Amino acid sequence: SAVISQKPSRDICQRGTSLTIQCQVDSQVTMMFWYRQQPGQSLTLIATANQGSEATYESGFVIDKFPISRPNLTFSTLTVSNMSPEDSSIYLCGVRTGAAGDTQYFGPGTRLTVL
Amino acid sequence: EDQVTQSPEALRLQEGESSSLNCSYTVSGLRGLFWYRQDPGKGPEFLFTLYSAGEEKEKERLKATLTKKESFLHITAPKPEDSATYLCAVGNSNYQLIWGAGTKLIIKP
Numbered sequence: 001s002a003v004i005s006q007k008p009s010r011d012i013c014q015r016g017t018s019l020t021i022q023c024q025v026d027s028q029v030t031m032m033f034w035y036r037q038q039p040g041q042s043l044t045l046i047a048t049a050n051q052g053s054e055a056t057y058e059s060g061f062v063i064d065k066f067p068i069s070r071p072n073l074t075f076s077t078l079t080v081s082n083m084s085p086e087d088s089s090i091y092l093c094g095v096r097t098g099a100a101g102d103t104q105y106f107g108p109g110t111r112l113t114v115l
Numbered sequence: 116e117d118q119v120t121q122s123p124e125a126l127r128l129q130e131g132e133s134s135s136l137n138c139s140y141t142v143s144g145l146r147g148l149f150w151y152r153q154d155p156g157k158g159p160e161f162l163f164t165l166y167s168a169g170e171e172k173e174k175e176r177l178k179a180t181l182t183k184k185e186s187f188l189h190i191t192a193p194k195p196e197d198s199a200t201y202l203c204a205v206g207n208s209n210y211q212l213i214w215g216a217g218t219k220l221i222i223k224p
Contacts, residue, residue, distance in 0.1 A: 001161065004158075031210070042214040042215060042217055043159070043202070043204075043212075043214045044214075045212070092159075094212075096210070101164065101166075102146045102149075102164070102206040102210065103147070103149060103161060103164045104149070104161075105161055106158035106159045106160075106161075107158050108157055108158045109156070109158045111156065
C-alpha cells in the first residue's frame with residue numbers, strides 16, 4: 001500500500017478565487033488520480049496525472065478549470081480555479097502503485113466549501 | 116457502457132445480524148473488482164481486490180466473493196464500528212475505476 005497525505009484538509013473560499021490542493025505519497029507511484037466526491041455521492045474522476053506528460057481529463061472537466069501538475073513520482077497538485085459554490089465538494093487524490101496491480105489507494109481528502 | 120450498481124442504498128442491521136451487500140457490474144475488460152470502506156469525511160479505505168470469478172477474500176468479519184456479473188460483500192456478526200459506506204468499483208481496460216453509488220451500512224447496538 002501507500003501512505004498518502006493531502007493539504008489542506010479543508011478550506012472555505014470565496015467565489016472567484018482559486019485553491020491549490022497538494023497530494024504527497026510516501027513512495028514513488030506510477031499513476032495518480034484526482035477525484036471529486038459531492039455530498040452523498042460516489043467518486044467522479046477528474047483527471048489522471050502521469051509524471052512527465054500532460055494530465056488526461058475526463059469528460060466534463062477541463063484544464064483551465066482544474067489545472068494539474070505532476071513534477072515527480074511522489075507529488076501532484078490540483079488547482080480549482082475561479083471557484084463557484086458548485087465546486088463545493090471533497091477532492092480526493094488516488095494512487096496506483098503498480099506493485100498492488102490495479103488497486104488504488106486514497107488520501108484523506110480535501111473538503112472545500114465555496115461561499 | 117461500463118456500469119456498476121450497488122444495492123441496497125442503505126442497510127440497517129442489529130449488532131450481530133449478518134447480511135450481504137451486492138455489487139452488480141458490466142465492464143469491458145475487467146481489471147479487478149474493488150471494495151472500499153468510507154467513513155464520513157474521510158477518503159476510501161481499501162478492503163479487497165478480486166480478479167476472477169469464484170475468488171473469495173476475507174478480512175475479520177468481511178468476506179468478498181465474485182461471479183462473472185456481481186460481487187457480494189458478506190458481513191458476519193457485525194459490530195457498530197462496521198457502520199460506514201461501502202463502495203464497489205471495477206477496473207476497466209483503460210485502467211480507470213468505475214464506481215458504484217455505495218451502500219450505507221448502519222449497525223445498531
